[in-house]
Amino acid sequence: MVTKEFCYNLPKAELHLHIEGTFEPELIFTIAQKNNVTLKYKSVEEIRKAYNFSNLQDFLDIYYQGMSVLIHEQDFFDLTWAYLQKAHEQGVKHAEIFFDPQGHTARGVSFEKVITGISGALEKGQKELGISYKLIMCFLRHLSEQDALKTWEEAKPYLKNIHGVGLDSSEVGNPPSKFSNVYTKAREAGLFCVAHAGEEGPASYIYEALDILKVVRIDHGNHSLDDQQLVDRLVKEKMPLTVCPLSNLKLKVVEDLSKHPLKKMMDAGLLVTLNSDDPAYFGGYIGDNYFEIAKTLNLSEDDLKLLAKNSINATQLDQSSKNQLLEKIA
Ligand code: ADE
Ligand code: ZN
Numbered sequence: 001m002v003t004k005e006f007c008y009n010l011p012k013a014e015l016h017l018h019i020e021g022t023f024e025p026e027l028i029f030t031i032a033q034k035n036n037v038t039l040k041y042k043s044v045e046e047i048r049k050a051y052n053f054s055n056l057q058d059f060l061d062i063y064y065q066g067m068s069v070l071i072h073e074q075d076f077f078d079l080t081w082a083y084l085q086k087a088h089e090q091g092v093k094h095a096e097i098f099f100d101p102q103g104h105t106a107r108g109v110s111f112e113k114v115i116t117g118i119s120g121a122l123e124k125g126q127k128e129l130g131i132s133y134k135l136i137m138c139f140l141r142h143l144s145e146q147d148a149l150k151t152w153e154e155a156k157p158y159l160k161n162i163h164g165v166g167l168d169s170s171e172v173g174n175p176p177s178k179f180s181n182v183y184t185k186a187r188e189a190g191l192f193c194v195a196h197a198g199e200e201g202p203a204s205y206i207y208e209a210l211d212i213l214k215v216v217r218i219d220h221g222n223h224s225l226d227d228q229q230l231v232d233r234l235v236k237e238k239m240p241l242t243v244c245p246l247s248n249l250k251l252k253v254v255e256d257l258s259k260h261p262l263k264k265m266m267d268a269g270l271l272v273t274l275n276s277d278d279p280a281y282f283g284g285y286i287g288d289n290y291f292e293i294a295k296t297l298n299l300s301e302d303d304l305k306l307l308a309k310n311s312i313n314a315t316q317l318d319q320s321s322k323n324q325l326l327e328k329i330a
Contacts, residue, residue, distance in 0.1 A: 001295070002294045002295070002299065002300070002301055002304060003291075004287070004291045006301060006304070007090075007091075007287045007288075007290035007291040007294065007304065008089065008090045008091050008287035008291075009091055010091050010287075010290065010304060010305065010308045010329065011091055011093050011308060011312075011325060011328040011329055012092060012093065012274075012286065012290075012308040012311050012312070013092065013093065013095065013096070013273070013311040013312050013314070013315050013325070014087060014092045014094075014095045014096070014097070014275055014286050014311070015095075015096045015217065015240070015273055015275055015311060015314055015315065016098075016219050016220075016242035016243075016244055016273075016276075016277055017083070017095060017096075017097045017098065017275060017276055017277065017286075018063075018099075018100065018138075018277065018278050019080055019083060019097050019098065019099050019118060020063065020066070020067040020070075020079070020100055020103060020278075021277060021278025021279065021280060021282075022079065022083040022086070022278070022279055022280050023067060023070075023079055023280050024082065024280045025044040025047040025280070026044055027078065027079065027082060028047065028066055028069055029044060031070065031078070032069040035069060035071050035072070035075070037068075037069045037071075039069070040065075050062060051250075051281055053250055053251055053252070054252060055200070055251060055252055056170065056171065056199065056200050056251050058251075059250070059251055059278070059281060060169060060170060062281070063281065064103060067100070067103050067104070068103075068107060070104065070109070071109055072113065072117075073113040073114075073116050074117065075117065076113065076114050076116075076117025076121075077117040077118070077121045078121075079117075079118075079121075080118045080120075080121030080122060081121040081124065081125070083097075084121060084122070084124075084125035084129055084131055085129070087131060087285065087286065088125075088129040088131060089285075089287075090285050090286050090287030090288070091286070091287055092286060093130065093131060093325055093328070094132045094133065094312070094315055094317060094321075094325060095125075095131055095132075095133050095134075096134040096135075096136060096163075096164070096315060097122075097133065097134075097135060097136065098136045098137075098138045098166050099115075099118055099135065099136075100138050100168065100169075101114055101115075101137060101138075101151055101154070101155070102139070102140045102143060102147065102148075102151055103140065105151065105154065111151075111154045111155065111158065115155075115158045115161055115162070118135065119135065119161045132317070132321070134163040134164060134315075134316055135161060135162050135163055135164075136162075136163065136164040136165065136194060137151075137155055137162050137164070137165050137166070138165070138167060138168045138169075139151065139165065139166070139167055139168075139182060140168065140169040141167050141169050141170065141171065141174035141178065141179065141196075142169045142170040142174055143169075145178055145179055145180075145181060145182055148179055148182040149181065149182050152182050152185055152186065159189060159191070163191060163192065163316065164186075164191050164193065164194060164316065165183065165186040165192075165193055165194075166193075166194045166195060166196070166219065167179060167194075167195035167196055167197075167209075167213070171197070171199055171200050171201040171205070172200050175201070175204075175205050175208055176195050176197060176205055176208040176209040176212055176213050177208045177212050179195075179213065180212050180213065183212075183213045183214070187214060192216050192316050193213050193214055193215045193216060194215050194216060194217045194218070194219055194242075195209040195213050195215050195218070195219060196219040196220055197209040197215075197219065197220065197221060198218065198220055198221045198224055199219075199220035199222060199223075199251075199253060200253065203223050203224055203226045203227035203230050205223075206218055206221060206223065206224050206230060206234075207230065210233075210237075210239070216240075216316065217239070217240040217241070217242055217314060218234070218239060218240070218241050218242070219242045220241070220242065220243065220244065220253075221234070221241035221242075221243070222243070222248065222253055222254075222261060224241070224270075225261055225264065225265070225268075231268050231270065234270055234271075235268065235269045235270055235271075238271050239271065240271045240272075240273055240310070240313075241265065241270055241271065242273050242275045243265065243272050243273065243274060243275065244274075244275050244277035244289065245257060245262060245274065245289050245292065245293040246276065246277075246279075246282045246283055246284045246288065246292060247276070247278060247282045248260060249282075250281070250282040250283065257292065257293065257296040257297075258296050258297070260293060262293055262297060263297050263299070266303065266306070266307075271310050271313070271314060272307065272310060273307060273310050273311040273314050274286065274289050274290055274293065274307050274311070275289065275311075276288070276289050290304055290307070305329055305330075308329050309326060309329055312325045312326050312329075313326075
């Protein structure tokens with residue numbers, strides 16, 4: 001049986017992490033008080049009790065409420081710094097993290113405050129914790145492409161701080177093809193593209209993400225297993241999938257961790273990686289995801305090393321930086 005210590009100490013990259021999903025109830029309370037925001041919850045325990053989700057939308061409703069207390073640049077810095085300390089404790093050497101600007105600009109918080117706060121903490125993390133990073137701006141897919149295009153224009157002065165674009169929020173009914181124009185603009189500006197696809201949505205959304213958005217990774221991708229031709233293509237193209245076991249459990253993408261398809265995905269030869277998605281809401285950071293799924297599916301140390309190596313190979317780092325990180329995995 002693998003130990004938690006082994007899972008934490010394994011050098012790894014985190015590739016599917018919403019920074020707003022790392023907002024722990026204690027910090028929500030501290031920042032709400034500082035900003036004079038009244039919460040509908042009276043205690044940290046009461047917040048945690050509300051984290052009982054039936055599906056993705058149930059979670060998103062609470063996730064957007066949580067992030068609404070973030071107002072000042074310092075709030076975004078503190079949020080990001082808290083995550084980086086957790087990530088450091090759990091073996092993260094490189095993080096490619098998401099942020100949701102529309103969740104803030106729609107409330108009147110400037111794009112500049114959001115990006116400056118997050119980027120400041122990421123720079124400090126690189127210097128003081130040795131965690132290299134890329135920052136991925138996500139578009140909220142329940143909103144229009146027009147809104148995403150407006151956000152793209154707002155982001156333009158800050159593109160030196162933004163390395164990729166992603167697509168998140170309510171998946172079913174909002175296919176990747178809805179965002180083809182804004183993704184073309186991002187690609188032409190030199191950013192890499194990823195998208196959530198096949199978390200609750202069908203395999204056809206994964207084809208659209210590949211063929212229309214030209215993604216370099218699929219976020220989640222669970223429903224690829226419904227289509228053998230798609231699996232064959234993902235294997236052939238070495239297309240990374242950023243799988244999130246504890247998220248899948250909490251959002252009822254799987255009814256039980258023992259029914260999680262991770263092993264099936266690995267056996268099929270897919271380039272799967274393990275990630276935490278929204279760890280403050282789903283009960284564990286990345287090392288916890290490695291440990292819980294290893295315990296449940298009886299994974300070996302070698303299986304976990306392969307998953308950690310996959311995570312490095314699936315980054316957007318250059319080959320020599322990848323090699324330096326790969327050498328750390330014995
Ligand atoms: N936003 C934050 N977490 C998400 C997830 N798991 N799926 C879609 N959108 C999200
Ligand atoms: Zn996600």
